[in-house]
Amino acid sequence: MNVAAGSSHQALVRKLSRFLRLSRRDVAALADLTNRVRRLPARTSIVAEGDVPQSAFVLVDGMACRFRILSDGRRQIMSFIIPGDICDVQAAMLKRMDHSIGTIVATSIATIARDRLLALTRQHPRINAALWWTALQDQAIQREHVVALGRRNAHERVAYFLCELVWRLSTHGLGRRDVIELPMTQADIADLLGLTPVHVNRVLQDFRKQNLIALERRQLRLLDMERVAGIAELSPHYLLLDRAPEAIELECDRQERLMRLLPP
Amino acid sequence: MNVAAGSSHQALVRKLSRFLRLSRRDVAALADLTNRVRRLPARTSIVAEGDVPQSAFVLVDGMACRFRILSDGRRQIMSFIIPGDICDVQAAMLKRMDHSIGTIVATSIATIARDRLLALTRQHPRINAALWWTALQDQAIQREHVVALGRRNAHERVAYFLCELVWRLSTHGLGRRDVIELPMTQADIADLLGLTPVHVNRVLQDFRKQNLIALERRQLRLLDMERVAGIAELSPHYLLLDRAPEAIELECDRQERLMRLLPP
DNA sequence: CGATCTGTTGATATCCTTCAATTTTGGTGG
DNA sequence: CCACCAAAATTGAAGGATATCAACAGATCG
Numbered sequence: 226m227n228v229a230a231g232s233s234h235q236a237l238v239r240k241l242s243r244f245l246r247l248s249r250r251d252v253a254a255l256a257d258l259t260n261r262v263r264r265l266p267a268r269t270s271i272v273a274e275g276d277v278p279q280s281a282f283v284l285v286d287g288m289a290c291r292f293r294i295l296s297d298g299r300r301q302i303m304s305f306i307i308p309g310d311i312c313d314v315q316a317a318m319l320k321r322m323d324h325s326i327g328t329i330v331a332t333s334i335a336t337i338a339r340d341r342l343l344a345l346t347r348q349h350p351r352i353n354a355a356l357w358w359t360a361l362q363d364q365a366i367q368r369e370h371v372v373a374l375g376r377r378n379a380h381e382r383v384a385y386f387l388c389e390l391v392w393r394l395s396t397h398g399l400g401r402r403d404v405i406e407l408p409m410t411q412a413d414i415a416d417l418l419g420l421t422p423v424h425v426n427r428v429l430q431d432f433r434k435q436n437l438i439a440l441e442r443r444q445l446r447l448l449d450m451e452r453v454a455g456i457a458e459l460s461p462h463y464l465l466l467d468r469a470p471e472a473i474e475l476e477c478d479r480q481e482r483l484m485r486l487l488p489p
Numbered sequence: 490m491n492v493a494a495g496s497s498h499q500a501l502v503r504k505l506s507r508f509l510r511l512s513r514r515d516v517a518a519l520a521d522l523t524n525r526v527r528r529l530p531a532r533t534s535i536v537a538e539g540d541v542p543q544s545a546f547v548l549v550d551g552m553a554c555r556f557r558i559l560s561d562g563r564r565q566i567m568s569f570i571i572p573g574d575i576c577d578v579q580a581a582m583l584k585r586m587d588h589s590i591g592t593i594v595a596t597s598i599a600t601i602a603r604d605r606l607l608a609l610t611r612q613h614p615r616i617n618a619a620l621w622w623t624a625l626q627d628q629a630i631q632r633e634h635v636v637a638l639g640r641r642n643a644h645e646r647v648a649y650f651l652c653e654l655v656w657r658l659s660t661h662g663l664g665r666r667d668v669i670e671l672p673m674t675q676a677d678i679a680d681l682l683g684l685t686p687v688h689v690n691r692v693l694q695d696f697r698k699q700n701l702i703a704l705e706r707r708q709l710r711l712l713d714m715e716r717v718a719g720i721a722e723l724s725p726h727y728l729l730l731d732r733a734p735e736a737i738e739l740e741c742d743r744q745e746r747l748m749r750l751l752p753p
Numbered sequence: 754c755g756a757t758c759t760g761t762t763g764a765t766a767t768c769c770t771t772c773a774a775t776t777t778t779g780g781t782g783g
Numbered sequence: 784c785c786a787c788c789a790a791a792a793t794t795g796a797a798g799g800a801t802a803t804c805a806a807c808a809g810a811t812c813g
Contacts, residue, residue: 274724293636296722301640303632318622318737323629323724339736358582360624365587367631368567372557374638375683376565379801410759419639421802426761442810458560460538460587472603473582487751643769674791685770690793706778 236309237283239398241355245469245477251349258345259283259335265328272326278316280336284308287332288408292416293324302417304366305329305390305409309397314342314356330408350480354473369459374419382418383428384456387438391447403447407440500573501547503662505619509733509741515613522609523547523599529592536590542580544600548572551596552672556680557588566681568630569593569654569673573661578606578620594672614744618737633723638683646682647692648720651702655711667711671704 238255241247247255262285265271271289272278284306291303291312303324306312312326317339337345346353366389373385390407394400411429412422420428432438437453439446447453502519505511511519526549529535535546535553548570555567555576567588570576576590581603601609610617630653637649654671658664675693676686684692696702701717703710711717 291632293632293724295636295640299640301636303635315621315625317734318618318625320732320734324632343740354582357579360628361579361582364624364628364631367628367635368555368557368588370635371567371631371638372559372565374635375680376559376563412759416639422760423762423803424801426759427801430761460557468584470581470584476607676791686792687771687794688769690791691769694793 236285236307236397236399237311240309240359240396241352243396243468244355244358245351245474247351247355251352254345254349254352258337258341259285262286262333262335265332265334267328267330267332269328269332270325271328271334272313272322274322274325276322278313278319278322280338281311281313281316281342282334282336283311285333285335288329289326289332289334290329290409290413290417291324291326300416301419302413304363304370305413305417307390307393307397308399311356311359315360317342329413348484350477350484354469354477358469379418379420379424379428380431381456381458382420383414383425383432384453385459386414386418387445387447388450388454388457388459391450403450405445407443407445500549500571500661500663501575504573504623504660505616507660507732508619508622509615509738511615511619515616518609518613518616522601522605523549526550526597526599529596529598531592531594531596533592533596534589535592535598536577536586538586538589540586542577542583542586544602545575545577545580545606546598546600547575549597549599552593553590553596553598554593554673554677554681555588555590564680565683566677568627568634569677569681571654571657571661572663575620575623579624581606593677612748614741614748618733618741622733643682643684643688643692644695645720645722646684647678647689647696648717649723650678650682651709651711652714652718652721652723655714667714669709671707671709 237259238247238252241255265287271282274293286308288308289306291306292300293303294300306326316322346356369385369389373382377385391400391403391405394405395402400406410422411425414420415422415425418425429438429440432453433440437447437449439448501523502511502516505519529551536542538557550572552572553570555570556564557567558564570590580586610620633649633653637646641649655664655667655669658669659666664670674686675689678684679686679689682689693702693704696717697704701711701713703712
C-alpha cells in the first residue's frame with residue numbers, strides 16, 4: 226500500500242499547488258519534510274485529547290480521523306484525514322488538544338517539529354500562504370459538515386460524505402474520478418455523520434439498489450455521480466477555493482524579493 | 490443599546506487581550522478600526538453566499554449569525570456572532586463566500602478594508618498573532634458544534650448552547666456571570682442546533698421546570714450553572730486556549746524588534 | 754483455520770418532527 | 784398611552800425517521 230519512496234510527498238505538493246504555483250525550491254522543501262516517515266498500525270492513536278501539541282504532521286499514506294469521545298462512549302468523528310493532508314500546523318498556538326487523532330488503517334505519517342515548521346514558513350512565503358489556505362479549506366469542510374449534521378437526513382448525509390471524499394481524494398491526485406477506496410468501516414462513517422452503523426448500512430444498501438453506487442471489498446464505485454451529488458446538494462460555492470487571488474500571489478512575490486535582499 | 494462612543498472597541502480588545510498582552514499602540518490601532526460603524530436593522534444581510542469577499546468586519550454591537558440555506562428552505566446557522574467578534578479576516582483568500590451572514594437584531598458593524606487589515610497585521614505582530622488565534626478559537630467552537638449536532642440529544646444541545654454563549658459573552662466582557670441577553674428567537678436557536686423551534690421550546694420549558702434556568706423577556710438567568718454545564722458535558726479542554734504559549738510571545742517580540750530596525 | 758470484527762437483516766422503541774391551534778409578546782401608529 | 788397587528792412562544796396530538804436490540808452471515812487477519 227506504501228507509495229514508492231521519493232514520491233510520497235506528491236499528494237501534499239499536489240494539494241498545495243491547487244492553490245498557487247510553487248517554486249522548485251518550495252517543492253524540494255516539502256519533499257524534504259516527508260522523507261522520513263513513521264509507520265503506525267491500524268486503530269492507533271496519533272494525538273490524544275489533552276496532549277500538548279508539539280508538532281504538526283503530514284499524512285503520507287493510509288487514513289486517519291479526528292474525533293472526540295464523550296464520557297458515555299459516544300464518538301464523533303470531525304473529519305477523515307487522507308494522504309496529503311497536513312495537520313495541526315497552527316496547533317502550536319494551543320495549550321492542549323481538545324480532541325484526538327487516530328489511524329483508521331495502517332498509516333505513514335511524517336512529523337514536523339515546531340521549529341522546522343516555523344523555519345519552513347518563514348523561508349517559503351508561498352508554502353506559508355498555501356498552508357493558511359489549507360486551514361481555510363478545512364474550515365469550509367467543517368461548515369459543510371455542520372450543515373449536513375444539522376439539517377440533512379441520512380440519505381443526504383451519506384451522499385454528501387461520498388461526494389466529499391471523492392472530491393478530496395481526486396484533488397490530492399488519489400483515486401480515479403469515480404472509483405475510490407473506502408478503508409473505514411460503516412461504524413466510522415456513522416460516527417462521522419451522526420448516525421448508527423445499522424442505518425448507514427441501510428442507506429448504502431438503498432443506494433446500491435438504486436444503482437447509484439457499487440460497493441465491494443471496501444472499494445466504492447460511483448455509478449451515477451450526478452444523482453449522488455444531487456442528493457447531497459452541495460453548495461455551488463463549496464470548495465471553489467481553487468486558486469489564490471492575484472493579491473496573494475503578488476504578496477508572496479513581494480516577500481520572496483524581500484527575503485533575497487536580507488537573508489537573515 | 491449602543492455602547493458609548495469611544496468604548497465600542499472594548500469587546501474586541503478584551504477578547505484579543507485574553508490571548509496575549511497588547512501594547513498601547515496595538516490597542517489604539519484596534520480602537521481606530523472600530524471608530525466608524527455602520528448601523529443595520531434586524532434581519533438584514535451583511536454578506537451573502539456567492540459574494541466575493543472584499544473586507545472583514547468587527548461586530549461592535551448587536552448580534553448576527555453565519556448561516557446557509559438549502560434549496561428547500563432549511564437553514565443551518567453555523568454560529569452566532571457577538572460584539573467583539575471579528576469576521577472573515579482570512580476571507581480575502583477566498584474566491585466566493587459559501588455561506589451568508591445576517592443580523593439577528595439591530596447591529597453595528599465596523600468594516601475593515603482588505604488593505605487596511607493587511608497593513609494592520611503587518612505593523613502589529615501581536616494583533617496578527619491574536620487574529621490567527623481567534624481563527625483557531627472559531628475552529629474549536631466549530632468542532633464542538635459538530636459534536637453537539639452529531640452525537641448529543643436535544644437537551645444536551647440546548648445546554649451546550651447556553652453554556653457556550655454565556656462563556657463567550659463573558660470573555661468579551663459582556664453580560665454578567667449568569668445573566669445574559671438572548672436576542673435570538675427560538676427558531677434561530679433551533680437552526681443552530683439542528684432541531685425544530687417546537688422542540689427547542691419544550692426543552693427550555695423543561696429546564697425551567699427543573700429550575701435550571703429562568704427566561705423572561707429575552708433575558709436568561711442560569712440558576713444552576715453547574716448542572717447545565719454537566720448536561721452539556723463540555724470537554725475539559727474546550728476553549729482552554731486562554732493564553733499564548735511563551736514561544737508565540739517571543740516570536741512577536743522578535744518581529745517587533747525587527748520592525749523597529751527597518752521601518753519600511 | 755479459528756476468532757473476531759464487520760456487514761446485514763428484522764422487529765420494536767423512541768426521540769423528535771409535523772401539523773394545527775392558542776396565547777403571549779413586542780412593536781407601531783394613532 | 785392604548786389599540787392593534789404580526790411575530791414569537793406555547794401546547795397538544797399524531798406520525799415518521801432513526802435508534803436500539805438481537806441474531807446471523809460474511810470477511811479479514813493472525
